[in-house]
Amino acid sequence: xxxxxxxxxxxxxxxxxxxxxxxxxxxxxxxxxxxxxxxxxxxxxxxxxxxxxxxxxxxxxxxxxxxxxxxxxxxxxxxxxxxxxxxxxxxxxxxxxxxxxxxxxxxxxxxxxxxxxxxxxxxxxxxxxxxxxxxxxxxxxxxxxxxxxxxxxxxxxxxxxxxxxxxxxxxxxxxxxxxxxxxxxxxxxxxxxxxxxxxxxxxxxxxxxxxxxxxxxxxxxxxxxxxxxxxxxxxxxxxxxxxxxxxxxxxxxxxxxxxxxxxxxxxxxxxxxxxxxxxxxxxxxxxxxxxxxxxxxxxxxxxxxxxxxxxxxxxxxxxxxxxxxxxxxxxxxxxxxxxxxxxxxxxxxxxxxxxxxxxxxxxxxxxxxxxxxxxxxxxxxxxxxxxxxxxxxxxxxxxxxxxxxxxxxxxxxxxxxxxxxxxxxx
Numbered sequence: 001x002x003x004x005x006x007x008x009x010x011x012x013x014x015x016x017x018x019x020x021x022x023x024x025x026x027x028x029x030x031x032x033x034x035x036x037x038x039x040x041x042x043x044x045x046x047x048x049x050x051x052x053x054x055x056x057x058x059x060x061x062x063x064x065x066x067x068x069x070x071x072x073x074x075x076x077x078x079x080x081x082x083x084x085x086x087x088x089x090x091x092x093x094x095x096x097x098x099x100x101x102x103x104x105x106x107x108x109x110x111x112x113x114x115x116x117x118x119x120x121x122x123x124x125x126x127x128x129x130x131x132x133x134x135x136x137x138x139x140x141x142x143x144x145x146x147x148x149x150x151x152x153x154x155x156x157x158x159x160x161x162x163x164x165x166x167x168x169x170x171x172x173x174x175x176x177x178x179x180x181x182x183x184x185x186x187x188x189x190x191x192x193x194x195x196x197x198x199x200x201x202x203x204x205x206x207x208x209x210x211x212x213x214x215x216x217x218x219x220x221x222x223x224x225x226x227x228x229x230x231x232x233x234x235x236x237x238x239x240x241x242x243x244x245x246x247x248x249x250x251x252x253x254x255x256x257x258x259x260x261x262x263x264x265x266x267x268x269x270x271x272x273x274x275x276x277x278x279x280x281x282x283x284x285x286x287x288x289x290x291x292x293x294x295x296x297x298x299x300x301x302x303x304x305x306x307x308x309x310x311x312x313x314x315x316x317x318x319x320x321x322x323x324x325x326x327x328x329x330x331x332x333x334x335x336x337x338x339x340x341x342x343x344x345x346x347x348x349x350x351x352x353x354x355x356x357x358x359x360x361x362x363x364x365x366x367x368x369x370x371x372x373x374x375x376x377x378x379x380x381x382x383x384x385x386x387x388x389x390x391x392x393x394x395x396x397x398x399x400x401x402x403x404x405x406x407x408x409x410x411x412x413x414x415x416x417x418x419x420x421x422x423x424x425x426x
Contacts, residue, residue: 036106037098037118044088044099051085055191057233058199058426059083059180065091067176069146070155073164074180075312075336076247076255079233080157083180084128087155097126102135102156112141113148120152129156133164133255143170159251161310162259181365182231182337185423189222191233200424202367202379206403208412210421219410223420227354231339231361241343248313248340256307269296273304274313278344281353282317282332305333312336315360320370320378331371337361355386355407355419365426374398386419 057079063070065087074080088097098119100106106115112135116127127145132138138156145154158164161179186197200210212219229240237243252274257267272294277283287301296304308314315336319329335341338354356376363369363379372378375385375395383399385391389408396402396415407419 034118036110037115037122040098040100040104040106040115043101043104047085047099048089051082051089053086053090054194055187055196056086057083057180058184058187059178060087063178064176065155066153068150068153069142069171069175070153071164071171071175071177072155072157072180073161073177074157074159075161075182076159076251077232077234077244078180078182080159080180081130082233084130084155084157088126088128092126095123097128098124099128099130101130102132102138107135112138113144116145116149116152116154120149124152126153126155129154131159132156133158139170143174146171146174159255161312162256162307165310181426182339182361183226183233183235184362184365184426185223185226185230185420186426188226188230188235188423189217192222192225192230192236193217197424199426200421202363202382202425205421205425206382206415206417208417208421210412210424214410219418219420220408223423226423227338227358228342229339231337244339244343248343251311251313256311260303260307269294270304270307273301274308275344277308277314277333278335278341279346281334281341282356283334284332285330305330313340315357315364317360317369317371317377320372334360351407352387355388355405359384359386359405359419359422362422362425367425375402 059072060083063072072080072083084099088099100115102112112129119127129135132142135141142154142156145152183191184199186199189195190197195213197212204210229235232240232244232247234240234243252271253267256262256270260266262270273290273296276290276294285305287298290296290301291298305314305316309316313336315334316330317332317334319331321329334353334357335344338349338358341349341354341357359377360369363377367379370378372383375383377384377386382401382403383396384403384405385393385395386405387407389406391404391406393402393404393415396404403415403417405417405419405422409416409418412418412421
């Protein structure tokens with residue numbers, strides 16, 4: 001008679017015969033597990049062979065890669081998988097790192113902890129797990145790996161930001177968390193033209209210090225391309241709009257409903273809400289009107305807005321207030337980026353709205369952006385009014401540090417800064 005100790009991962013036997021049986025069983029299971037792991041290695045090697053290391057995302061060099069537990073969240077399609085594979089390809093010796101997809105067929109027969117333990121026993125040091133929210137019960141198993149295999153570093157990603165927040169309840173004290181955003185204008189130019197242009201701080205940008213290879217490229221032409229289809233790294237692949245629509249559909253129909261435990265009717269109302277926002281951004285919340293038009297209760301609407309914001313579909317701009325009221329003071333709602341507007345809007349997008357949309361999308365990555373009582377935005381005591389090349393300075397006349405952000409100009413002049421310059425903030 002044998003008993004399996006789940007905590008210590010071995011069998012307790014009370015006879016020689018039963019111990020022989022268990023030894024043979026363990027040997028067979030070990031062989032099967034090794035064969036299955038070999039399949040995972042083969043999959044990883046195929047993916048590594050296809051990934052380019054020519055350009056890396058801004059977040060790569062900000063991550064403390066030697067931390068024992070790292071969580072990377074972000075919208076579908078922003079490049080999390082590529083970043084992990086680049087890290088493995090450039091920084092790890094053979095067999096010390098393993099990349100796995102959390103929904104791989106391997107996990108139909110094996111547990112995540114089981115994989116981590118054998119990987120570590122075979123000399124593994126870095127386990128990369130992609131799309132971890134697709135693995136049921138992932139949070140508890142990651143916690144066990146962290147507590148019971150302290151020599152193993154785990155890096156995991158998730159496109160479902162909402163589900164990662166729910167799962168992170170037991171991991172908040174253990175992990176370092178990062179969020180990957182879409183491509184900045186600088187990253188788009190570097191990737192599309194094979195350049196290595198640096199990023200600039202906000203202070204450098206408003207001081208007119210952004211440098212660009214004007215002799216070889218025209219920034220306004222490239223910026224127009226970026227606004228159409230440059231926010232996501234798959235911009236060079238065919239069918240950009242359809243790929244983006246597919247990613248949005250999965251977020252709306254799978255990620256958010258799964259997290260919020262929505263029924264079909266509630267999920268449909270959520271989709272209608274995003275559609276309404278896409279036709280009217282920047283949108284000043286009018287909950288009474290939305291309640292009537294969409295048949296969504298007044299108490300539910302703020303939750304739906306929060307879901308869309310955390311899932312990376314919209315950006316919420318709040319008023320410049322402090323304390324608990326900050327949670328209530330939503331001034332405007334924007335789509336996350338102009339590329340989403342291009343695929344969701346029934347008519348041509350309003351260029352004025354898109355200028356504000358991309359400015360907010362870029363600056364919220366590294367700065368706290370609020371609405372301004374006299375202009376469009378306020379950041380660290382600086383006031384910004386966004387518009388076209390003929391935009392005047394009336395709105396910033398009373399600002400201590402006021403700037404007019406202009407589209408369709410190439411060079412900065414005093415406090416008039418080209419919009420595309422802010423695309424170099426990361």
